[in-house]
Amino acid sequence: MQRDTLVSFEGVVKRFGSFVAVQKLDFEIRKGEFLAIMGSSGCGKTTTLRMLAGLEAPSKGVIRLSGKPINDLPTWSRDTPMVWQSLALFPFLNVRENVEFALKMRGVGKAERRRRAEQWLERMQISEFADRNIAQLSGGQRQRVALARSLVVEPEILLLDEPLSALDAALKVRMQSVLKNLQRETGITFVYVTHSQSEAFSMADRVVIMSRGKIEQIGTPQEIYRTPRTRFVADFLGSSNLFSGKVRAAGGGLALDTPAGELRLAPDAGQTVGDTATMTVLDTKTHLSVTVPAGAVNVVPVRVIGEEFVGATATLYLETSQGQEIRVQKGHDEFADLPIGMGQNLYAWWNPEDAHLVAES
Numbered sequence: 129m130q131r132d133t134l135v136s137f138e139g140v141v142k143r144f145g146s147f148v149a150v151q152k153l154d155f156e157i158r159k160g161e162f163l164a165i166m167g168s169s170g171c172g173k174t175t176t177l178r179m180l181a182g183l184e185a186p187s188k189g190v191i192r193l194s195g196k197p198i199n200d201l202p203t204w205s206r207d208t209p210m211v212w213q214s215l216a217l218f219p220f221l222n223v224r225e226n227v228e229f230a231l232k233m234r235g236v237g238k239a240e241r242r243r244r245a246e247q248w249l250e251r252m253q254i255s256e257f258a259d260r261n262i263a264q265l266s267g268g269q270r271q272r273v274a275l276a277r278s279l280v281v282e283p284e285i286l287l288l289d290e291p292l293s294a295l296d297a298a299l300k301v302r303m304q305s306v307l308k309n310l311q312r313e314t315g316i317t318f319v320y321v322t323h324s325q326s327e328a329f330s331m332a333d334r335v336v337i338m339s340r341g342k343i344e345q346i347g348t349p350q351e352i353y354r355t356p357r358t359r360f361v362a363d364f365l366g367s368s369n370l371f372s373g374k375v376r377a378a379g380g381g382l383a384l385d386t387p388a389g390e391l392r393l394a395p396d397a398g399q400t401v402g403d404t405a406t407m408t409v410l411d412t413k414t415h416l417s418v419t420v421p422a423g424a425v426n427v428v429p430v431r432v433i434g435e436e437f438v439g440a441t442a443t444l445y446l447e448t449s450q451g452q453e454i455r456v457q458k459g460h461d462e463f464a465d466l467p468i469g470m471g472q473n474l475y476a477w478w479n480p481e482d483a484h485l486v487a488e489s
């Protein structure tokens with residue numbers, strides 16, 4: 129266990145009847161970090177959060193909080209205060225009363241309650257709505273009230289389950305920076321469940337990627353984006369081109385024999401002849417040219433099948449002669465000198481050091 133570990137999941141399994149929702153989770157949450165748990169619907173994110181909150185008991189394994197097992201310990205009898213951010217605000221209380229509510233339940237006196245609530249209303253920039261009913265607030269304002277209500281009790285850990293899913297795109301982006309700043313300023317550990325890559329990657333210090341009840345990868349957003357560890361992660365993020373094939377000897381080294389052609393492996397790839405392997409290269413690290421570039425070793429003939437321009441970024445969609453789709457993403461200007469009309473034949477290529485192998489998971 130690391131020195132700054134606040135929570136550890138050790139071999140945690142959760143079954144509902146014979147269905148295994150979470151298979152053997154082993155990971156740690158560090159004190160003061162913003163940890164996002166990300167994955168597609170049904171992968172076990174919420175179940176993981178609910179076990180941490182004490183709302184579900186693990187079927188196997190141990191969850192420790194500040195070193196102590198908490199498997200069967202309800203939230204209120206733990207030493208480390210933890211709050212589940214709920215968006216279900218009380219409609220019969222006004223904004224200030226909603227924020228004061230948890231303090232009242234904890235027996236905090238009226239004057240102190242008022243003082244602390246006012247502080248949080250101000251911090252979340254909702255003081256002017258203090259006397260309003262919840263029904264009279266916008267989605268973003270409700271979010272701020274929900275955050276103030278959770279944080280006014282000064283928890284050490286805040287658990288958030290898809291808190292932004294109901295907001296429109298622009299508000300989502302604004303709330304992401306509110307959340308990130310808040311977490312940084314307060315130093316409270318945030319555990320944030322989401323299926324959205326942009327939310328996880330823009331806010332979290334570390335991301336846990338789950339699939340079918342197990343962890344595929346844990347790392348900083350940069351680590352995961354640059355070096356997805358498994359085929360699932362690379363596919364899920366959708367920013368890599370993937371090529372699978374059998375390893376064979378070629379030119380004094382090793383190559384991957386893929387339907388798109390022969391691709392060279394780095395000498396330290398750790399593979400042996402006869403293995404099946406998958407190579408990934410980011411769409412931003414895949415280049416295009418009209419002729420085969422001198423000295424290039426990983427070159428795939430492709431045909432333009434589509435393009436997409438979003439802001440300053442252009443994505444070209446290409447197809448190999450076997451029908452495999454490849455994406456190349458660049459700034460607009462970088463495509464300026466290339467003929468990129470539909471059906472144009474080009475060569476996709478990349479530097480061997482920009483590619484790496486992934487596990488089949």
Ligand SMILES: Nc1ncnc2c1ncn2[C@@H]1O[C@H](COP(=O)(O)OP(=O)(O)OP(=O)(O)O)[C@@H](O)[C@H]1O
Binds near residue numbers: 147149167173176
């Ligand atoms: N109480 C329960 N009884 C039976 N099965 C359950 C129960 N709770 C969750 N599951 C199942 O466990 C799996 C994981 O559910 P969970 O809610 O953790 O997924 P999730 O990743 O949070 O998904 P989503 O993003 O859709 O909320 C799902 O297949 C779900 O149907």
